[in-house]
Amino acid sequence: MSFTHQPGSDPKLHLIRIQRWTPAPGSASLGEVKISVIIPAFNEERLLVPTLAHINAARSAFAARGFASELIVCDNNSTDRTAEMARAAGARVVFEPVNQIARARNTGAAVASGDWLLFIDADSHPTAELFAAVVEQIQSGKCLAGGSTIRLEGNHQLANFVTGVWNWQSRSRRWLAGSFIFCEAAAFRKLGGFNPELFVGEELDLTTRLQGLARESGREIVILHRHPLLTSARKVRLYSTWEHLRFLVRVATNREATFRDREACYAWYDGRR
Secondary structure, three states: OOOOOOOOOOHHHOOOOOOOOOOOOOHHHHOOOEEEEEEEEOOOHHHHHHHHHHHHHHOHHHHHOOOEEEEEEEEOOOOOOHHHHHHHOOOEEEEOOOOOHHHHHHHHHHHOOOOEEEEEOOOEEOOHHHHHHHHHHHHHOOEEEEEEEEEEOOOOHHHHHHHHHHHHHHHHHOOOOOOEEEEEHHHHHHOOOOOOOOOOOHHHHHHHHHHHHHHHHOOEEEEEEEEEEEEOOHHHHHOOHHHHHHHHHHHHHOHHHHHOOOHHHHHHHOOOO
């Protein structure tokens, strides 16, 4: 599988490949397993510090079960103190010059040394219980990849309803929310990572390919739901109902073109924080 990269960019930063991939059920029993936690971040100095504090606290669940872990933040061409704050929290910081979520995640994954990759958004707060559930899935030997249901901070009636619908669809269809995705590193590399042609929806594209690989290898895609991921409701605060509806109408009429159009994906890229 190949993706078209932007002119002038180095495709090695965005696509990760291996020649062969062999499913490894039960691989967690073969020795110490390492999980690479990867966070894409663009101008996140306000929200990144509490996120990293929650992640570092939750990583105790890995250590308690004999798993190693590392923390990687991909600075996606920030103009604030994102990189400085990430380093202060003990993260390894890498730089991705092209401001695009898929590319930032791929660049973080390119330097990861873990057997498993765990992608978390810079405005999300996982718990030790959620990380422990990830370990349980890895140790089962059946899981190829997984995600989590989510809950929004605050009380936003309409947004909470939409989130509930998403969670139902996620559990029934095994859709992975971009704010929390874990998968076997070899499988991620086999598939070439996130599609760098997509400005949003890259997690659904990866989900589809992971589901195919899971069927091929007899593995599973799981959605954890007992300890939902708490994530920021900032898009609810920063964008009007009309702006959200305008985006949804564009997705309904031409999803593929919308996901490939940076300007259409303004809620992710126009800089409002």
